[in-house]
Each structure stands twice: as C-alpha cells, then as structure tokens.
Amino acid sequence: MILNLDPSFQPLGQEHTIQFKNFTFSGGEPHIKILSNLNDIDEVSVTTRIQSFNDMGLLVIAIDALRRMTIKRIHLLLPYMPAARQDRVMIPGESLSVKVYADIINSLNLESVTIFDPHSEVAPALLNNCKVISNFKFIEQVIKDINSEVILISPDGGALKKIYKVSELLGGLSVVECSKKRNVKNGKLEGFKVYEDDLFGKDCLIVDDICDGGGTFIGLAEELKTKNAGRLYLAVSHGIFSKGVSVLNKYFTTMYTTDSFKDLQEDGIVQIILKELI
Numbered sequence: 114m115i116l117n118l119d120p121s122f123q124p125l126g127q128e129h130t131i132q133f134k135n136f137t138f139s140g141g142e143p144h145i146k147i148l149s150n151l152n153d154i155d156e157v158s159v160t161t162r163i164q165s166f167n168d169m170g171l172l173v174i175a176i177d178a179l180r181r182m183t184i185k186r187i188h189l190l191l192p193y194m195p196a197a198r199q200d201r202v203m204i205p206g207e208s209l210s211v212k213v214y215a216d217i218i219n220s221l222n223l224e225s226v227t228i229f230d231p232h233s234e235v236a237p238a239l240l241n242n243c244k245v246i247s248n249f250k251f252i253e254q255v256i257k258d259i260n261s262e263v264i265l266i267s268p269d270g271g272a273l274k275k276i277y278k279v280s281e282l283l284g285g286l287s288v289v290e291c292s293k294k295r296n297v298k299n300g301k302l303e304g305f306k307v308y309e310d311d312l313f314g315k316d317c318l319i320v321d322d323i324c325d326g327g328g329t330f331i332g333l334a335e336e337l338k339t340k341n342a343g344r345l346y347l348a349v350s351h352g353i354f355s356k357g358v359s360v361l362n363k364y365f366t367t368m369y370t371t372d373s374f375k376d377l378q379e380d381g382i383v384q385i386i387l388k389e390l391i
Contacts, residue, residue, distance in 0.1 A: 114154050116147075118161040118168075118175055121376055124190060124387040125158055135171060143171040147178050156186040156224075162374060163195040169217065176221045189218070192229035192246070192373035192387055193351045198323065200235035215239035229373050229387065230322050230350035233271065248350050250390045252279050252320060255348045255369045256286075258383060263346065264289055264312065266319040268333055276320050289317070291333055302328050305336040316343040324349040324370070326356045334364035358382055 116131040117123045123130070132148040151157075157179055161172050172189075179187055199210035218226060219241045226240050230248040237243045256263065264287045265280055267273045273290055280286045289312070294304040317337055319330060324347070334345050344366045352370030354361075354377070361368060362381040370377065372386050 114149070114151065114157045116157055116159045116175060116179070118159065118171055122160060122162050122372060124160055124192070124372075124391060126388070131157065133175075137167065141167070143167055143174060145171060145175050145178055147175075147182060151179075151182045151184060155184060156188075157184050158188040158190060160190040162193060163191065164375065169195065169214070173217065173221065176223075186224040187221070188225045188227070189221075189223050190227045190391075191218075192227075192371070194228045194231055194236045194240075197232035197236045200233050211236055212239055227391075229371070229391075230275075232322050246391055247278075248275065248320070248322070249279055249282050251350060251369075251371060251385060252318075252348055253283065254385055254389070255318065255346070255383075256283065258369070259316070259318065259346055259367070261316055263316045263318040266317050266333070266337070267291060268319055268321050268329055269293055272321055275322075279320065291336070293329060293332065302332055305332040307333075307336050307340045309340055312337065312340045312342045314341055314343045316346065318346045318348060320348050322349065323351045323353065324361075324368075325353045327354065327358075327361050330361065331364060352377055352382070352384070354379075 114129050114131050115125050133145055135145040137143050163169055176187060196210035196214045202209055225242045225244055227244040229246045231237055231245060237245050265276050267276045267288060267290050269292055276288055280288050289309045292306045293302050295302055319333060330347055337345060345364055346367055347365045348369040350371055351374045353374055358379045358381055368382045370384055372384055377384050
C-alpha cells in the first residue's frame with residue numbers, strides 16, 4: 114500500500130493508494146485521519162515532498178497514525194532532503210540543520226528512507242537505512258532530449274565527482290570544471306571561473322542538484338559565454354526556482370528538472386517526473 118501525502122505527487126503509482134484527510138488547525142498544527150482499512154496490511158510506502166516544516170509535521174503525524182494502525186514496516190520516499198545544503202556549520206551561531214531533519218526522520222524508525230540526488234554525502238550518512246537514487250537516469254533523459262553533443266559543466270568542485278560518474282556511465286562525455294566563491298558574511302556569490310580557455314562554440318550542459326534563486330547559474334552562464342560556449346542548457350535534480358525562471362531564460366536554451374520539490378509549468382522548463390526515473 115502507498116500513502117501519497119502530496120496528492121499531486123505519486124511517484125510510485127496510483128494503485129493501492131491509502132485514502133486520508135488532512136487539514137491544519139487554527140493554531141497551526143497539522144492533522145491527519147487515515148480512511149482506508151489497513152487491517153490486513155503490515156507494510157506501507159509513504160511518499161511526500163517537503164516544502165515547509167508544516168509538511169514535515171504532516172509526515173511525522175502520518176507515520177504515527179500508521180503505527181497506531183499496527184503497520185509494522187514503513188518505507189519513506191523523500192526525494193528532496195530538506196536542509197541538505199546546511200550540511201556544515203560555517204560560522205558560530207548556525208545550526209547543522211540537515212542533522213536536525215535527519216534526527217527527526219530517524220526517530221520514526223523507518224524500514225528504509227530513499228532520497229534522490231542528495232546535495233552531498235552528509236545526508237545519506239546521517240539517515241538510517243538510507244537508499245540513494247542517483248541523477249544518472251535523469252541526465253540520460255536530458256541528453257536524449259537535447260539530441261546533440263554537449264560538454265558537461267561542473268559548477269563547482271562539490272559536483273565534480275558526481276558529474277565524472279555520469280560522464281563515465283554515458284560513455285565518456287567531456288567534462289569542464291568551474292568554480293565560484295561565496296562570501297560567508299553576506300552569502301553572495303563571486304569569482305566565477307571556467308577552467309578551459311576556449312569552448313569552440315560547443316553546447317554546454319550545466320549539471321547540479323539544486324536551483325534555488327539561480328545566482329550560481331547566471332554567473333556561470335556569463336563566464337561560459339566569455340569562453341566561447343555555444344548553446345547553454347541547465348539540468349538540476351531539484352527545481353526550487355525561488356526567484357522564478359524568466360531571468361534564467363535569458364541565458365539557457367532549455368532548463369530541465371524533476372518534480373522532486375514541486376510541479377512546474379513554466380516556459381523554458383522541461384520537467385521529468387520521478388515516476389519515469391525510479
């Protein structure tokens with residue numbers, strides 16, 4: 114049986130889905146009521162997308178409701194791991210937020226927790242019984258859709274290991290490394306570098322795990338153009354796009370993402386649903 118806490122997100126399909134009602138009390142507390150009869154069920158898979166701490170609260174009380182219905186084994190598909198980017202303490206006074214979320218999830222004593230293309234190796238290390246879905250099939254579909262030879266662009270050193278693995282699985286596509294600096298005092302990005310003198314007009318696909326405001330990719334696109342890049346494409350596993358996509362459309366021929374964080378219907382974006390990748 115499957116409990117899809119986000120009704121518009123059904124990556125494991127619609128068959129054998131558990132019916133429920135949920136709402137938020139006026140005091141801000143989430144509430145859930147499982148409607149399906151689970152008397153003969155001992156294993157359930159739960160799927161959800163976390164966009165707020167209230168979504169996290171709904172997940173926690175949903176697991177509690179299932180436990181009280183004597184469900185013994187519960188699996189969680191949580192493609193976007195919340196706070197995955199806050200995986201280190203940079204300055205005094207910050208929280209190690211990814212550990213806070215991981216501790217909450219671990220307290221649920223789940224049979225397995227599956228996440229998609231995590232930001233770093235920290236989240237999988239913190240989560241108990243964690244399974245990771247790589248971005249390989251996603252990027253494979255992206256390249257099929259582009260249907261032309263591309264250079265894979267690594268936006269920074271942190272993404273380089275994953276991109277070389279994708280390159281290997283795709284038959285050895287060329288990889289160009291880039292870098293940037295973040296001012297830890299004000300959070301602004303600066304000092305974009307492309308470690309290639311001339312790209313000879315070749316098309317470039319930037320591959321990364323998250324697009325939030327898009328500042329990384331705008332700065333990188335501008336620098337790539339100074340290196341004689343051809344058409345620019347962007348593939349991000351988790352599309353937040355908190356500042357919209359119109360400014361990014363000025364730089365990229367097409368942007369690709371999945372439905373791991375939210376549903377998108379925007380010009381210039383191709384969204385590949387996770388159901389096709391897992």
